[in-house]
Amino acid sequence: MTTLHLLKVWFDMAIKHRDLPVFRSALQQGNSPAPTLAGAYPLIQYKTRFYEGRQRAMMIVIGDKIIELKEQLSVHSPKISINGKEQVLAVAGSKLLPFPLRTDKGYHTYHLFNYQVFNAEQYAHYLKLESTTDQMAFLQQALFQDLTTFIEGVGWSLDPPMKIRSLQVLQLKSMIYKEEQVSCFDLRFRTNLWIPEHIGLGRGVDLGFGVLRLPGRKG
Numbered sequence: 541m542t543t544l545h546l547l548k549v550w551f552d553m554a555i556k557h558r559d560l561p562v563f564r565s566a567l568q569q570g571n572s573p574a575p576t577l578a579g580a581y582p583l584i585q586y587k588t589r590f591y592e593g594r595q596r597a598m599m600i601v602i603g604d605k606i607i608e609l610k611e612q613l614s615v616h617s618p619k620i621s622i623n624g625k626e627q628v629l630a631v632a633g634s635k636l637l638p639f640p641l642r643t644d645k646g647y648h649t650y651h652l653f654n655y656q657v658f659n660a661e662q663y664a665h666y667l668k669l670e671s672t673t674d675q676m677a678f679l680q681q682a683l684f685q686d687l688t689t690f691i692e693g694v695g696w697s698l699d700p701p702m703k704i705r706s707l708q709v710l711q712l713k714s715m716i717y718k719e720e721q722v723s724c725f726d727l728r729f730r731t732n733l734w735i736p737e738h739i740g741l742g743r744g745v746d747l748g749f750g751v752l753r754l755p756g757r758k759g
Contacts, residue, residue: 542641542696546736547606550589551597552632557654558716559622560586560747563597566620566629581693585740587748596632600738602694606636639736641696647705647730655725655750656717656743657682663723680707683729686741686750698733706730717744724749 555563564586589598620629657679658666669675684704691698711726722743735752742750 542694544639544641544694544696544736545603545606546637546639546739547601547634548637548738549599549601549634550591550632552630553597553620553627554594555588555597555622556595557588557748560588560597562622563620563629564747567599580689582740582746585746585748587738587740587751589738591632597629598738600740637736640734641694642734643698643700643702643732644734645732647703647732648734649706649728649730649755650735651710651753651755652683652725652727652729652741653751653753654715654748655683655727655741656715656722657686657725657750658723659743676707676709679709679725679727680704680729683707683727683741687731687733690735690739690741700732703732704729715749717747717749728755 567586583602585600585602587598587600588595590596591598619626621627662682666675666678669678684702687702687704691702707727707729709725710728713724713726714721715724716722737753739752740746740748740750741752744750
């Protein structure tokens with residue numbers, strides 16, 4: 541079993557998903573860019589979280605940067621300007637979690653919101669597939685690869701191997717990523733992996749895309 545250490549920090553500030561690049565820039569000001577694990581999976585991810593009736597700014601930190609960031613936020617409250625309004629980005633709460641990653645004999649159900657899984661070429665191929673069965677197989681293979689990127693990035697050795705089943709598309713929608721329109725999926729699927737909520741999967745996870753949730757939770 542591999543223990544994944546995560547720090548979840550949420551802020552006393554309402555924010556929309558499209559404003560996450562501004563949020564990230566405010567927190568990175570004067571600091572080095574967010575590092576990655578294994579050159580692929582981001583250690584720091586900027587998100588929104590529905591808390592006390594509002595979508596609030598949130599971030600997740602994985603691994604070695606946790607202590608450093610927690611100390612930094614305890615003494616530094618950066619100012620952030622969104623839509624011409626400047627405010628102090630105050631910490632509303634935080635939670636440090638040692639999460640036991642594991643594979644089980646049974647299956648767990650997850651929702652995956654705003655999942656940016658394909659680039660333009662891959663999405664065109666997905667649309668050209670003749671049957672829904674072929675589309676779902678192509679989508680499931682991409683999800684398998686994104687889960688593998690997470691698994692390898694956090695140094696997790698699986699035993700038994702990963703399995704995915706009962707994949708469903710809940711919604712397909714257009715969103716803005718790096719000033720371009722991209723197609724994103726909301727999914728439901730089952731897997732034998734036990735993994736933490738709020739981690740990101742797919743493209744753009746450092747800016748709140750591909751957020752994993754348990755059923756009944758909002759993205």
